[in-house]
Amino acid sequence: MIVATGITRTFAGRGGRRSTPVHALRQVDLTIPDGGAVSFIGESGCGKTTLGRILCGLEGFDGGELTIDGQPVSRLRERQRAPLFRRIQMIHQDPYSALNPTRTIANILGDPLALRARQLGKPDDWIAGRRAELLGLVGLDPGYVLPRYPHMLSGGMRQRVVIARALTVDPEVLVADEAVSMIDVSLRLGILRLLRDLRSELGISLLFITHDVATARYVGQDGELYVIYRGAVVEHGSTDTVIQRPVHPYSQCLLSAIPVLRGIEEPGPDRLIPLAPLEERVEPPGCLFRPRCPFARDDCAGRQPPLGRLGGTEQEHACRYPQNREVVAVPAANA
Amino acid sequence: MTAHLTAAEQRTRPAGVAVSDLTVAFPAGGRELPAVSHVSLDLTPGKITGLVGESGSGKSTLALALMNAVPKPGLVTSGSVHIDGIGNVLSLTGSGLRRVRGPGIGYVFQASQNSLNPLKTVGKQLLDLGRSHGEKNLRGLLRRARELIEDMGLDAVRVLSSYQHELSGGMRQRVGIVFALLLNAQVLVLDEPTTALDMLSQASVLEIIKRVHRDLGLTTLVISHDLGVVGELADRTVVMYAGRVVEEGETQGILRDPRHPYTRGLLAAMPRITGDLELARALPGRPPDLLTIPRAGCVFRERCPLAMPVCADSEPPDTLSGGRRFACFAAAGSAGATSAGHAETEAAS
Ligand SMILES: Nc1ncnc2c1ncn2[C@@H]1O[C@H](COP(=O)(O)OP(=O)(O)O)[C@@H](O)[C@H]1O
Ligand SMILES: Nc1ncnc2c1ncn2[C@@H]1O[C@H](COP(=O)(O)OP(=O)(O)O)[C@@H](O)[C@H]1O
Ligand code: SF4
Ligand SMILES: [Mg+2]
Ligand SMILES: [Mg+2]
Numbered sequence: 001m002i003v004a005t006g007i008t009r010t011f012a013g014r015g016g017r018r019s020t021p022v023h024a025l026r027q028v029d030l031t032i033p034d035g036g037a038v039s040f041i042g043e044s045g046c047g048k049t050t051l052g053r054i055l056c057g058l059e060g061f062d063g064g065e066l067t068i069d070g071q072p073v074s075r076l077r078e079r080q081r082a083p084l085f086r087r088i089q090m091i092h093q094d095p096y097s098a099l100n101p102t103r104t105i106a107n108i109l110g111d112p113l114a115l116r117a118r119q120l121g122k123p124d125d126w127i128a129g130r131r132a133e134l135l136g137l138v139g140l141d142p143g144y145v146l147p148r149y150p151h152m153l154s155g156g157m158r159q160r161v162v163i164a165r166a167l168t169v170d171p172e173v174l175v176a177d178e179a180v181s182m183i184d185v186s187l188r189l190g191i192l193r194l195l196r197d198l199r200s201e202l203g204i205s206l207l208f209i210t211h212d213v214a215t216a217r218y219v220g221q222d223g224e225l226y227v228i229y230r231g232a233v234v235e236h237g238s239t240d241t242v243i244q245r246p247v248h249p250y251s252q253c254l255l256s257a258i259p260v261l262r263g264i265e266e267p268g269p270d271r272l273i274p275l276a277p278l279e280e281r282v283e284p285p286g287c288l289f290r291p292r293c294p295f296a297r298d299d300c301a302g303r304q305p306p307l308g309r310l311g312g313t314e315q316e317h318a319c320r321y322p323q324n325r326e327v328v329a330v331p332a333a334n335a
Numbered sequence: 336m337t338a339h340l341t342a343a344e345q346r347t348r349p350a351g352v353a354v355s356d357l358t359v360a361f362p363a364g365g366r367e368l369p370a371v372s373h374v375s376l377d378l379t380p381g382k383i384t385g386l387v388g389e390s391g392s393g394k395s396t397l398a399l400a401l402m403n404a405v406p407k408p409g410l411v412t413s414g415s416v417h418i419d420g421i422g423n424v425l426s427l428t429g430s431g432l433r434r435v436r437g438p439g440i441g442y443v444f445q446a447s448q449n450s451l452n453p454l455k456t457v458g459k460q461l462l463d464l465g466r467s468h469g470e471k472n473l474r475g476l477l478r479r480a481r482e483l484i485e486d487m488g489l490d491a492v493r494v495l496s497s498y499q500h501e502l503s504g505g506m507r508q509r510v511g512i513v514f515a516l517l518l519n520a521q522v523l524v525l526d527e528p529t530t531a532l533d534m535l536s537q538a539s540v541l542e543i544i545k546r547v548h549r550d551l552g553l554t555t556l557v558i559s560h561d562l563g564v565v566g567e568l569a570d571r572t573v574v575m576y577a578g579r580v581v582e583e584g585e586t587q588g589i590l591r592d593p594r595h596p597y598t599r600g601l602l603a604a605m606p607r608i609t610g611d612l613e614l615a616r617a618l619p620g621r622p623p624d625l626l627t628i629p630r631a632g633c634v635f636r637e638r639c640p641l642a643m644p645v646c647a648d649s650e651p652p653d654t655l656s657g658g659r660r661f662a663c664f665a666a667a668g669s670a671g672a673t674s675a676g677h678a679e680t681e682a683a684s
Contacts, residue, residue: 044504044533154621155390184389185561189604190617211533218606218615243608257538258608259563263587265609273538277488277505328608332591 002032002055002088002173002205006064009050009231020281024050026232027064029307032173032205037223039208039216039239041254045280047231048209052177055207057085089166093178095158099150105161106146109134112168134164138194156187163194174198176219177209192218213255217243227251230280230288233307237315247313247322249293250274256327266332270325287320295321349381349554350419350439350521352401357414359396359405361625368625370396372578373413378522380419383548383555385569385586387562387601389622393578394558395445398524401556402436403427418522437468441520443511445527445558450511451499457510458495461517468518476517483513486550487543505536509543516547523548523555529564541567562601566590574598577623577634584659594659594666596639633664641665 007028013019024047032038032055040048053059054066057073066073068084076084092098099108113127132142138160150158159179166174176195180188196219198204208219216225217239225242227235227250235248246252249272256271274292284291286301293300300320309315311322357374360367371393378384386394399405401416403424416424421439424432436442444450452460458477465476481491487509494502494510502510508528515523525544529537545568548555557568565572565586572589574582574597582595593599600618607615620638628634632647639646645664653660654667661667 043535156621184622185563186389186601186604186618187621189606189615192606193617211535212606213534214606214608217608218612221612254534255608257534259538259541259561259567261563261566261590261602261605263566263590273542274535277503277539331609 001034001069002030003067004028004030004051004055004064005067007051007054007061007066008063009047009054009059009061020283022280023231023283025054025061026230028228028231028233030226030233031224032207034172035199035203035205037199037206037208037220037239039210039220039223039225040228041210041213041216041225042228043211043254043278045278046228048211048228049177050231051228052090052175052207052209055173056088056090056175057081058090086169087172089169089171089174091159091162091166091174091176091179093181095155095162095182096150098162099158099165101150103149104146105148105150105153106131108150108161109165109168112165116168116170130168134167137167137198138164139190140164154187155183156190159183159191160194163191163198167198171204173205173207175207175209178211179208180215181210181212188215189218195219211254212258213243214258227254230278232288232318233316234289234319235315235317236307237313241315243328245314245324246327247311247315247324248289248317248319249295250289251317252325252327253292258329260329262332264332265329268325268327268329270327272325272327287318295323297321348419349552350421351380352378352419352522352554352556353415353417354378354397354401355415355417357397357400357416358412359393359400359409360412361409363625367410367412368628369412370409370578370625371400374575374578374580375414376573376580376583378554378556379571380554381552382570383545383557383568385565385572386556386558386575387560387565387572388575389560391622391624392575394560394575395526396578397575398442398526398556398558400425401522401524402440402442403432404436404442420521433468437464437518437520439520440522440524441515441518443508443515443523443525443528446531449499449507451507453499456496456498457502461495461514464514464517470518480513480517483516483547484509486547487512488539503536504532505540508532508536508540512540512543512547516551521553523553524558525556526558527560528557530559530561537564544568562590562605574601577628579634579662580660581635581663582659582661584661588657588659594654594656594661595635595663596641596665597635598661600638600640633662635663639665 007025009025011022011024013021042048054061109131113130117126135142140160180191192215199206208216210216220239223239225239226233229250235242235251246255253274260267272294275294276292287305290296290300305318305320307316307318313322354376357371358369359371360369388394411425418424424435461480462473465473470476484491484494529540559565569586572586573580576597582598593602603616604618633651636642636646651662651664653662
């Protein structure tokens, strides 16, 4: 189990000395239960990748604590951290740059497996068997892919190779960061289903990071959903609750942005759009979403509303005026 | 097509585009292989047409042919592209083409997020574009640019003085649309305009496309691999597979009742926000490339759940049925519709 409490990460701004610091994560609390599915959604720049990288040990944090299987990471030495973070593997969004173009798939999987064989005290001939087994697991034909180079495979196949490579170290958690966003829509479902199957068959838990709520629903309908805005969690609850009865206006904007398939769907009656684009450089007082919120009132500029269940909601949220709105598309009457 | 109109009248009316029997080939594996094969299709004046299909299906090649801008070593081996008030674009050269690219068709290239010059401000690049088209009234050009930028909800002064890296993905995409519309294009072509954007930026870019299309009276072509984008925007939808148009018709009808098994597969493969998740089905197999497109029979047959013996023998002809066109033996069998050769199709569409 992974428990993050109050995780904070601030970057020095990129625009030289005059620029303001970027609050990539603000006091994020997050739990990934063993075998669970957790989705993390928000628009680009909201801190999703930073969180994923922190959970994988690829990035440090400035505040809060990360506890992996009961061990608080900040109190461990580098040598003790490595085996903990081995349990958490990252799947990047770009299957094109994730694989070394000069090596065959046989080598790309063979190298980490050779290391693993030594760790586990397995004989050399274990490697080829395990490699075939992993490829079978991710739905690839070993005879076809092993002799090939990454550029000879489609984006979907490459992403499957990336997943197989992550599985070589027997991870307990996969962090999938926009894992399907560079793949054709037609091929996404296959990868999403694979992630789902790995969870149900191997008990691997999943942190699914995306800006596309529909894909989060597909992989983690029985899990938890966190909506993040400018580094802060603004709504959190069961995936179904947040999608069907969102109360934070930002979540409602995200859900409204999903294209409506006219003819078979109609826009939700309360569909809405933010008042303005995100201004990353401006740090407004009070609720961070206020400048873009269609429902903001004067006192929203006061104190930043804390995450809670104001209004007796099922989910946690950070809005002073939570209200249910029907923003998700509904089946068309004549479909 | 609009010979009875004067030039002035033509400018105030949306222009129609008629593609007829277009074939574009690339050399591959030692031969010339078609990326676009005998495609006929109309862009209805004043409407948004959506062109959807997987990567490699020939969408960009088709769209570039609309401006006679197929990249080398590609070659147009058959067909014509007629634009109202311009004529057959494929027979134009030199200055004739310059009149098409910009003033005739405004084009937002795939990955145009990265197509700005990183060393020049947006304003300088807009002026360069005007100069390269011999525009004398640069002040007027800038005024138009400012209007377009503000129209898209952006701060014109800031955008004009910005460099590429200072703009977000969504802002760059909007700037791409400003470039495309700067020279008063009548036809707007957008190739994957939202593919690298997050959902919120996508939604606002789609809104902007709808608005400029309507306000400027354009004829618009939107290309996407995402049926959702096309479903949200387009009046008519064209589905492309392996260089062929496999289905075409009014968007709502296509989404409600897709006839071609490929269109059905695309729709079923979309993760959806409502309804039963278990109904979603991955599309089996993978899109073909020029070397693996079947040479005979239906190009979709290797991935098709309905394939029959006849599908391996000959290419399915176009079937016309209630304003819809599709090319599939199985769907034709259940349609009770007229099967049409190419000539009839053109006459009817
Ligand atoms: N190494 C870094 N240095 C400076 N700023 C960074 C760095 N990494 C991320 N950021 C900033 O932190 C914010 C969150 O980024 P990121 O986690 O990549 O968001 P997301 O994945 O949701 O798009 C952004 O404003 C980004 O520019
Ligand atoms: N410049 C080129 N040289 C060789 N082949 C090309 C070139 N451009 C496109 N192709 C091929 O033509 C086919 C269609 O490509 P494209 O029109 O880019 O499809 P789409 O836009 O639908 O992804 C693909 O198989 C692609 O590999
Ligand atoms: S013609 Fe045959 S193979 Fe092609 S789509 Fe129809 S049923 Fe499938
Ligand atoms: Mg990211
Ligand atoms: Mg393309």
